[in-house]
Amino acid sequence: EDQVTQSPEALRLQEGESSSLNCSYTVSGLRGLFWYRQDPGKGPEFLFTLYSAGEEKEKERLKATLTKKESFLHITAPKPEDSATYLCAVQAGNFNKFYFGSGTKLNVKP
């Protein structure tokens, strides 16, 4: 069965304290892995797409990497405004069907 697991469920960091979020997946026919950010009361907002093992994408303090079984979202020197829930999703099979992980809730304290 296709499955996406994110860890940790919650993460508290001090401002400037770098860390990584994990997304592991078991899907057949991976077509892409996506990272989203979701703020309270809002819909998820797209961050990155990764298509093949070894691929990396960067945006400001965030860097996403992909292996054959997992993806990491590295957060370097986070700021309080990075506080949000980060969701990982995989696209498998045909058309626009995505499997989401349950998310990592990040809280960055000043």
Add this chain to the structure above:
Amino acid sequence: KAGVTQTPRYLIKTRGQQVTLSCSPISGHRSVSWYQQTPGQGLQFLFEYFSETQRNKGNFPGRFSGRQFSNSRSEMNVSTLELGDSALYLCASTRDADTGELFFGEGSRLTVL
């Protein structure tokens, strides 16, 4: 460029009633997907429409249904509401038929009493 618009944003229903939620995708986007988000289950795929055709369906009972109109706007309907249907219902659109990032609306929060 306007984003994905969902209406209503909040609604309260009682068990046994039915509800219809509406979604207007980004202009030019022809694929519309619906997701249910709950604290316990996270985001779960309901169904996806492209050019008025349902192409994918998630593991939800038949009480959940949807449709897409020729202008790409979509509606989803839940009949015979149960307490467990309380959730945030998110609509997302994509430009391409087969790939690409999802653009989400802000959701319709349904509370079933």
